[in-house]
Amino acid sequence: MESAYPGMQVLLANNLMTAYNQAESVQPTFAFIEDGFTKLPEFEMMMALFSALDTRWVSVMDSHSEAPARKSNPLLDRGAGIFELSKSDHPVQFVQYFDMMVKAPRRTASGRGPAMNGTKAPVSTTDKIILIGSSTGGVEALRSLLVGFPANCPPTVIVQHTGKNFGPGLVALLNRICAASVVAAQDSIQLQPGTVHIAAGQSQHLGLTPRKPHRTRLKEGPPISGHTPSVDALFSSAVPFAKNVVATILTGMGQDGARGLLELRKAGATTFAQDEKSSVVYGMPRVAWQNGAAQKQVSLARMAGTLLQACKA
Structure with a gap:
């Protein structure tokens, strides 16, 4: 060659x-x-x-x-x-x-992501917070979804199952292609519009504090639903302010997140799950749909718009 x-x-x-x-x-x-x-x-x-x-x-x-x-x-x-x-x-x-x-x-x-021309969009005024859980196939799903988020998107918090060495790479990759700022989850960081917090490959569970202004919270503990960090742990932490939460489960193996999503829905959150056709592995979304946790199934292509629209409701 x-x-x-x-x-x-x-x-x-x-x-x-x-x-x-x-x-x-x-x-x-x-x-x-x-x-x-x-x-x-x-x-x-x-x-x-x-x-x-x-x-x-x-x-x-x-x-x-x-x-x-x-x-x-x-x-x-x-x-x-x-x-x-x-x-x-x-x-x-x-x-x-x-x-x-x-x-x-x-x-x-x-085709490499949103254009960055240095102009700032108006600050989002919504009180809603977007929560996302994903596993197998989730890296590409998050790429597709977050490219559709504007620079001033609602505060967004994500748990993605991945190897412990690849979390920083995932954050850097998504930050490269997204208009919003994508950062690795840290402890006690106040949620702000235009920022996406991701827990991936970390040794602690990610949750949110119940009182405003909401902050991230990293907590030691055994695996929950088989995972650390766990989607269930993130979702359950947001139950006290569920009415201000829009949450979804994306493609993934197993059932992490389904129980927490059900808790959120019962407490007044707006909840979704990725549909079978667009999921690489229809495991986590399937359980969330079958147990009644998700109000609606949505294709990956429509997920970003669906989440953003729900935040305006």
């Missing part, structure tokens, strides 16, 4: 964390990924970064006789990694894949 493309820079990484940091730094045009890496839960973060950077990638299997990861991974089955190579393929085939993908039409700059 270096002979076919003079001046090409090639970087190597033997773990996803290194690969993620390299990709975020140099914004590569293309990546070959050993298929075993695509089976790791953290690969969801790599796919989201590749999507944001418009980086093309192809998975490389040990041999063509094994089943590719995409056959069993719902994340990969959504269109990513649809081509595979094996380590036994001739180098010419690698060059052909690279050539084909690099020459494919690229996204325009406008």
Whole structure:
């Protein structure tokens, strides 16, 4: 490849964390990924970064006789990694894949997120707070949703299940593409319009203080609903002021968040769940719909508008 493309820079990484940091730094045009890496839960973060950077990638299997990861991974089955190579393929085939993908039409700059022209939108006057819980498939879902939020969006608090090393990367990725300010959840921070707080890969549960002005609260404790941080913990903490809460559960495995969302709805919150068709894994949203926690199921494409409209009610 270096002979076919003079001046090409090639970087190597033997773990996803290194690969993620390299990709975020140099914004590569293309990546070959050993298929075993695509089976790791953290690969969801790599796919989201590749999507944001418009980086093309192809998975490389040990041999063509094994089943590719995409056959069993719902994340990969959504269109990513649809081509595979094996380590036994001739180098010419690698060059052909690279050539084909690099020459494919690229996204325009406008596809990389909202334009930042330095102008400030009027400060939001709503008293509503948006709460979001997500798990498997949630990284891409949050990308799609938060791009639809304006710079002055209502205060937003999110719990996303992810590996402990990838929380900062998720925050940086979402902050890169969103008009609002996306920050890692910290303790005792006052909620403000235009700021999105995310707890991902942290060792403490995230909640909110009951009295105004509401503040974030990080709390030690055992896993709740199998997770730390837990969506249920976040939702339950907001029950005392539920009438000012708009909450949703996005794609994810298991049932974290369904119980807390039901508590919120019973206390007067407006509640939603992502629909089955647009969910990568229809687990958490399914439970929230079946137990009556969600008032309505909404597609991912309509979720941002639905949440923002509910905040005006």
